[in-house]
Every structure is written in C-alpha cells, then in structure tokens.
Amino acid sequence: MNELTTMSPEGTAEEVVHAPFFIRGKLVDADEQRHVSRDLGVTFASPRLNLNDLIVPRSEPGPLFDVKLSEIIDFLVETGERLDYRTNPYLAECLERTARTNPLPKRILENIYGRGQNFISREALEFQVEANFHDPAFLDGWVERVDPRGQSAKIRAYPPRMVHIAAGNSPSGAMATISQGALVKAVNLVKMPSSDPFTIVAILRTMADIDPDHPVVKSFSAVYWRGGDEAIERTLFRPQYFDRIVGWGGGDAINNLIKYLGPGLQLISFDPKASISMIGPEAFKDDETMEEVAELAANDITIFNQEACIASRYVFAEGPQDGIDRFCEKLLARLAVDRHFASAVAPPPPADMRDEIKVLKAMGGEYRVWGDPDGKGVVIRSHEPVDFHPTNKTANVISVDKLEDAFRYVNVATQTVGVYPAHHKEWLRDGLAQHGAQRVVRLGSASSNVMGGPHDAMYPLARFVHWTVDEDI
Numbered sequence: 001m002n003e004l005t006t007m008s009p010e011g012t013a014e015e016v017v018h019a020p021f022f023i024r025g026k027l028v029d030a031d032e033q034r035h036v037s038r039d040l041g042v043t044f045a046s047p048r049l050n051l052n053d054l055i056v057p058r059s060e061p062g063p064l065f066d067v068k069l070s071e072i073i074d075f076l077v078e079t080g081e082r083l084d085y086r087t088n089p090y091l092a093e094c095l096e097r098t099a100r101t102n103p104l105p106k107r108i109l110e111n112i113y114g115r116g117q118n119f120i121s122r123e124a125l126e127f128q129v130e131a132n133f134h135d136p137a138f139l140d141g142w143v144e145r146v147d148p149r150g151q152s153a154k155i156r157a158y159p160p161r162m163v164h165i166a167a168g169n170s171p172s173g174a175m176a177t178i179s180q181g182a183l184v185k186a187v188n189l190v191k192m193p194s195s196d197p198f199t200i201v202a203i204l205r206t207m208a209d210i211d212p213d214h215p216v217v218k219s220f221s222a223v224y225w226r227g228g229d230e231a232i233e234r235t236l237f238r239p240q241y242f243d244r245i246v247g248w249g250g251g252d253a254i255n256n257l258i259k260y261l262g263p264g265l266q267l268i269s270f271d272p273k274a275s276i277s278m279i280g281p282e283a284f285k286d287d288e289t290m291e292e293v294a295e296l297a298a299n300d301i302t303i304f305n306q307e308a309c310i311a312s313r314y315v316f317a318e319g320p321q322d323g324i325d326r327f328c329e330k331l332l333a334r335l336a337v338d339r340h341f342a343s344a345v346a347p348p349p350p351a352d353m354r355d356e357i358k359v360l361k362a363m364g365g366e367y368r369v370w371g372d373p374d375g376k377g378v379v380i381r382s383h384e385p386v387d388f389h390p391t392n393k394t395a396n397v398i399s400v401d402k403l404e405d406a407f408r409y410v411n412v413a414t415q416t417v418g419v420y421p422a423h424h425k426e427w428l429r430d431g432l433a434q435h436g437a438q439r440v441v442r443l444g445s446a447s448s449n450v451m452g453g454p455h456d457a458m459y460p461l462a463r464f465v466h467w468t469v470d471e472d473i
Contacts, residue, residue: 083116168193239264335377
C-alpha cells in the first residue's frame with residue numbers, strides 16, 4: 001500500500017507511514033488505525049487489531065512443534081541469505097520507513113539492513129543451540145537420562161507459546177527475535193515497537209516468498225499496539241494462551257508487564273542496562289597511548305550513537321588528574337567520528353540533559369566539561385557519576401584512586417564492562433560479577449561477542465522452553 005498524505009492538527013500536510021501486520025502466514029495491510037512513534041513523533045497507520053486472530057488454542061499444536069531442528073535452521077539460513085536491502089524489496093521499503101521513525105541515522109540503518117546474513121548464519125545458529133542445550137536432541141524429542149541410582153527419565157525441551165515485546169533501538173533485534181523464536185519451535189506473537197513497526201514484517205514476508213506454507217512462517221504473528229493498553233494486554237497476557245512474555249524495554253515497559261504475571265505465565269526480561277569502561281594507569285603513560293585508548297573507549301561509547309545497552313556511558317579511570325584531563329580532550333575528538341554503527345553527529349541529547357550539562361559546565365570545581373550537547377559528543381570529568389543517564393554520545397569520565405573503587409557503582413543493571421589494559425580483566429571480573437555485572441570485555445570490543453554466549457546473565461533459549469519430564473521409576 002502506498003503512503004498517504006493527511007492534514008496535521010496544525011493544518012500542514014503530513015505523510016502517514018504504513019505498518020502492515022503479518023499474522024500466521026498472511027500479510028494484513030490496511031489504513032484503519034493511527035499511531036505515533038515514541039522517539040520522533042511520526043504518524044504511522046496499521047490495520048485494526050483482531051485479538052482472536054492472534055491466539056493458537058492449546059488444543060492445537062504449534063506449527064513447529066514436530067519439525068526437526070535441522071529443517072528450521074536450513075530455512076533460517078536461506079532467509080538470512082536474502083536479508084540485504086540492496087536486493088530485497090521488502091527490506092528496501094522497510095529501510096525508508098524505519099529511517100522516518102527510528103532515531104538511528106539512515107547510514108547506520110543501511111549497515112544493519114545490509115548484513116542480515118551475519119545475524120542468521122548456520123554456524124551462529126548451531127553454536128547458539130549447542131551453548132544453550134548442550135544436546136540439541138532435547139529440542140527434537142524425548143531424551144533419556146539415567147540418574148546415579150539407575151532410575152530413568154525422558155526429558156524434552158517442549159516448545160513454548162511466547163509473546164515478544166520487541167526491542168526498538170536497532171533492527172538487529174528483530175532478526176534475533178525471529179531466529180530465537182523459531183529455534184525453540186515456539187508459537188510466537190511479536191508486539192513490534194513504535195520506533196520500528198516494520199522490520200519483523202519485512203523478514204516474515206521474505207520467508208513467505210521462500211515458502212508461504214513453511215511452519216516457521218505459520219508460527220509467527222507480528223502486530224502493533226500501544227504498550228500499556230490494558231484492553232488488549234489483559235485479554236492476551238493469560239496462561240491459557242501463552243507461557244512466556246519476553247520483554248525488551250525500559251523500566252516503565254518492564255514494570256507494566258510484571259502486573260500480568262502469575263502461575264503459568266513467566267516474564268523473561270531483557271530490562272534496562274547500562275555499560276561502563278574501566279581504564280588502568282597504564283593508559284596515561286604517554287600521548288600516543290592515550291590516543292589509542294581514547295579511540296577504543298569512543299568505539300564502545302558511540303555504539304548506535306549510545307542507544308544500545310552495550311554502549312559505555314561511564315568511564316572509570318585510575319591515573320594522574322592532568323593525564324585524565326588530557327585523555328578527556330582526546331576522547332572528545334574521537335566521539336565526533338563516523339563509524340560503522342555510529343555517526344559523527346548524533347541527535348542532540350534531550351532538553352533536560354542539555355540543561356544539566358550547561359549547569360555542570362558553569363559550575364566548574366570538581367566538574368570539567370569538554371564539548372557541547374549538540375550531538376558531536378560531550379565528555380564530563382567528575383569524581384562521582386553524574387546524576388543523569390548519559391546518552392547521545394555523552395561520556396562521564398570518573399576519576400578514581402583505584403579501579404576497584406568503581407565496584408560500588410556496579411549493580412545488576414551493569415551489562416558490559418570494557419577494560420584497559422586487557423590483563424586487568426582477570427583480577428577485576430570476580431568483583432564485578434559479585435556486584436552484578438554480566439559481561440567483561442577488552443576495551444573497544446563491546447559490539448563484538450562470542451557466539452552462543454549468555455545474554456543478560458542467562459542462556460535465553462533454555463529459559464524460553466517448557467522443560468517436561470517423563471519419569472520411569
């Protein structure tokens with residue numbers, strides 16, 4: 001369907017972006033309801049939601065329940081090979097629409113939409129299953145286990161029925177949602193985010209072109225409603241329909257989901273996280289080393305223009321004050337650099353944060369501020385973390401006497417910790433884990449990851465499934 005032009009309340013022409021649904025193998029495209037995207041306030045149109053279409057009765061097995069894992073992986077790999085906006089018309093259209101509703105610049109979106117095969121590759125899928133289940137046979141049927149007393153049980157990782165509250169900070173999250181839901185053979189209902197109510201449908205349309213009747217295609221529905229709409233959520237979020245709610249989002253979104261939980265309906269939460277960097281005194285030995293470390297730190301800070309949970313926001317530095325200040329100058333210069341997943345100029349920080357930065361700049365004293373909150377980058381040096389949540393390429397460099405002084409600011413919401421030099425990881429990691437941190441990496445490598453590793457301190461696929469036991473004692 002072509003985009004429509006309507007009149008805004010101010011009397012100006014307003015182009016409405018179309019966001020079709022995909023429900024159990026069928027595309028549904030109609031201009032029946034209007035919504036506004038959260039980040040940019042863009043109007044988009046969708047079909048009217050029919051809740052009955054979204055329910056697969058428990059008396060009816062899911063389309064994937066008895067499909068072999070190898071067949072699912074084959075289909076996902078074939079889909080991944082087609083996920084390039086330069087050759088896929090659905091992704092090309094999706095790119096243009098997402099560029100209007102998502103705060104990520106179009107060039108970064110192009111880099112994401114051009115590498116779908118990297119997100120859904122055979123080696124990545126197979127290694128992910130092996131890491132989560134050790135024996136993939138648990139997904140294909142009943143596996144016998146015998147205990148030390150000789151008593152046997154047959155165990156199956158039974159396919160779940162899941163609602164996914166999808167992430168909106170990057171289209172790569174859509175690819176993860178589809179591949180993970182398919183690997184565990186789930187019945188999947190995806191609530192798309194307002195900042196990207198397009199990518200999941202584009203992927204499902206690509207799958208339907210390969211085989212419209214494939215069980216993976218039939219196992220997904222992707223729709224949009226405004227989060228927190230109780231008339232919809234009170235009806236859908238019930239254990240007679242679903243086993244799991246997989247929630248991505250901010251604190252308000254996760255708290256909204258919690259109120260629907262009860263016996264038989266569990267929440268698997270990828271809730272708000274913040275990442276940090278830890279820089280040892282070795283970084284300040286000379287200007288050349290400081291420039292190298294500044295580049296590594298900037299690489300972690302600017303991921304998706306600091307929209308991602310893995311993007312560092314706080315940099316704890318042990319070293320001489322004058323060295324840390326010279327490092328801050330060098331870091332500012334590296335924030336204003338075009339990168340594969342970051343732009344030289346990001347959207348400016350929110351107005352309240354800009355005001356906070358201006359106040360700190362005027363205060364002086366224990367605070368020093370480099371740069372302006374104009375999207376090119378800001379570095380704030382202090383002795384304790386600032387009171388606000390740094391974003392839009394804002395780095396808070398905290399001077400500490402010893403690196404382990406940073407532990408008191410680490411908690412269960414600390415996701416990734418980038419460390420320089422790398423050998424400090426070994427003695428820092430236990431203390432970081434004790435305080436709640438989930439992932440420790442070399443500084444500069446936060447956007448890379450080891451295939452099949454835990455996410456948010458868990459192996460998610462093993463959490464998704466319904467573990468069922470047939471005991472024979």
